[in-house]
Amino acid sequence: MKIVDVRATLLKPTEQVFKYTDDWPGRRVASILFRVIGEDGNEGHCTTWLAAPGQTEDLMPRIREAIIDRDVHDVEAINYQLTDRLRAPNAVQSAIDIAIWDLIGKHHGQPIYKLLGAARHELRAYASTVWYPTIQEYIDLAFECRNEGFNAYKMHPFGVPDKDIALSRAVREAVGDTMDLMLDPVNAYDRLGAIKVGRVLEELDFYWYEAPIADADIQGLTDLTRKLDLPITAVESINNGLLHYPPYLVNHAVDSVRSVGDWMGGITAMRKAAALCEAFGVKYEPHSYGTTLIQAAHFHVMLAINNCDLVELPVPTGILDQGMKNALRVEENGNVPAPTLPGLGYEIDEDEIDRLTDRELSTTGSDSFG
Incomplete structure (x- = not known):
């Protein structure tokens, strides 16, 4: 089963302010939702607060080049190619890997574990x-x-x-x-x-x-x-x-x-x-x-x-x-x-995602390594 598309959506910041020691500044965090889409119509998802919007837009052309038209089961080859092309693991590549595993699980109707x-x-x-x-x-x-x-x-x-x-x-x-x-x-x-x-x-x-x-x-x-x-x-x-x-x-x-x-x-x-x-x-x-x-x-x-x-x-x-x-x-x-639903086993709420969407992130960014 081939991967046919990948998308990224910037979500609005959380209401909760996150702070972890006295001298850390508190901050609200904005996540990015990644979608890896298979030819069977299933989508693999990952939301992460570690990837930055600019970094994501810079790297998405490389991500697309590495995964579009690849068999979703080639997860090890894809992971190796992405870490090689991007020089080291990072939040964008990590989120893509998680989304691919979610798609694999949904394709087979089984939880990832x-x-x-x-x-x-x-x-x-x-x-x-x-x-x-x-x-x-x-x-x-x-x-x-x-x-x-x-x-x-x-x-x-x-x-x-x-x-x-x-x-x-x-x-x-x-x-x-x-x-x-x-x-x-x-x-x-x-x-x-x-x-x-x-x-x-x-x-x-x-x-x-x-x-x-x-x-x-x-x-x-x-x-x-x-x-x-x-x-x-x-x-x-x-x-x-x-x-x-x-x-x-x-x-x-x-x-x-x-x-x-x-x-x-x-x-x-x-x-x-x-x-x-x-x-x-x-x-x-x-x-x-x-x-x-x-x-x-x-x-x-x-x-x-x-x-x-x-x-x-x-x-x-x-x-x-x-x-x-x-x-x-x-x-x-x-x-x-353990979750019983396939893939990661936890489902996004598309109506709520629509409400939370700040903007769609471009997939035609620069040729930068980020």
């Missing part, structure tokens, strides 16, 4: 917060998430060690042992601050400690991993693809690897990353924070591997479900069930 080889049919979820200015707001949201069914809760805190210690103590005291807790300061600390916070998180029995220092600081991460019994997870900001993963694995710099599938090569790249981690006996716990279809793309990879324990869902629930008919939801047992 079954085509990848299902390892399970549900996965435990954790709630992943935005930044809040007060400790009480984190506590209130933790109770709200627990009432929804979550039994794991990750905080994007203030990004200041002493303030984050106070926050962690307060939330642990509030929820007791009813929830596993994680902390993600988004690379905010220096090495000394990271150790100081990590010691307290060990005392409070946190489930993991994410991105405490710069992901590029392999030696610092290695030292933290050796000094702390608390699992260290990192690497998601390293966005140049698989070639940059081996030093983290060879040096045992982390206990689990985070990656962002929507800029490191899509589903095709994530399943390779998962296998690479498995070979080193390391967990692969990809970041799945993003639009519903981005969450879904990560979720399908997680359902098709054994070295992943949790799927990340943005909270408050629904803040990134723009333009969708259905979305990932936690059940009372704390798990998210």
Whole structure:
């Protein structure tokens, strides 16, 4: 089955303002919807907030050249051609890969994770917060998430060690042992601050400690991993693809690897990353924070591997479900069930997409590599 067209639509920004540490500016985010259209009439979809409109318009001529009239099953060849032509994985190429997998699943009438080889049919979820200015707001949201069914809760805190210690103590005291807790300061600390916070998180029995220092600081991460019994997870900001993963694995710099599938090569790249981690006996716990279809793309990879324990869902629930008919939801047992619809398994609402459309992005842009 051939690919006959590809389109991109810029959507209006979210109402929600997104902010993740004290010193990050809050911003509303605008997503781009990519459509890869097959000759059977099916469409593969992906919405991403990481691709910029100008970048998309520059790259679409190259995308069209690479995929139009190709068999949709040539996903590995297409992925390799796009990363070669575009020099490295990026958000546009990653979204196209995800949309192609969605189209493959719809063509065969199967969810993607079954085509990848299902390892399970549900996965435990954790709630992943935005930044809040007060400790009480984190506590209130933790109770709200627990009432929804979550039994794991990750905080994007203030990004200041002493303030984050106070926050962690307060939330642990509030929820007791009813929830596993994680902390993600988004690379905010220096090495000394990271150790100081990590010691307290060990005392409070946190489930993991994410991105405490710069992901590029392999030696610092290695030292933290050796000094702390608390699992260290990192690497998601390293966005140049698989070639940059081996030093983290060879040096045992982390206990689990985070990656962002929507800029490191899509589903095709994530399943390779998962296998690479498995070979080193390391967990692969990809970041799945993003639009519903981005969450879904990560979720399908997680359902098709054994070295992943949790799927990340943005909270408050629904803040990134723009333009969708259905979305990932936690059940009372704390798990998210696998989708049963084909492809990614979550459907866009065409009427809502029409309402949200800012403009169609040109497919006849420059000959730039972006």
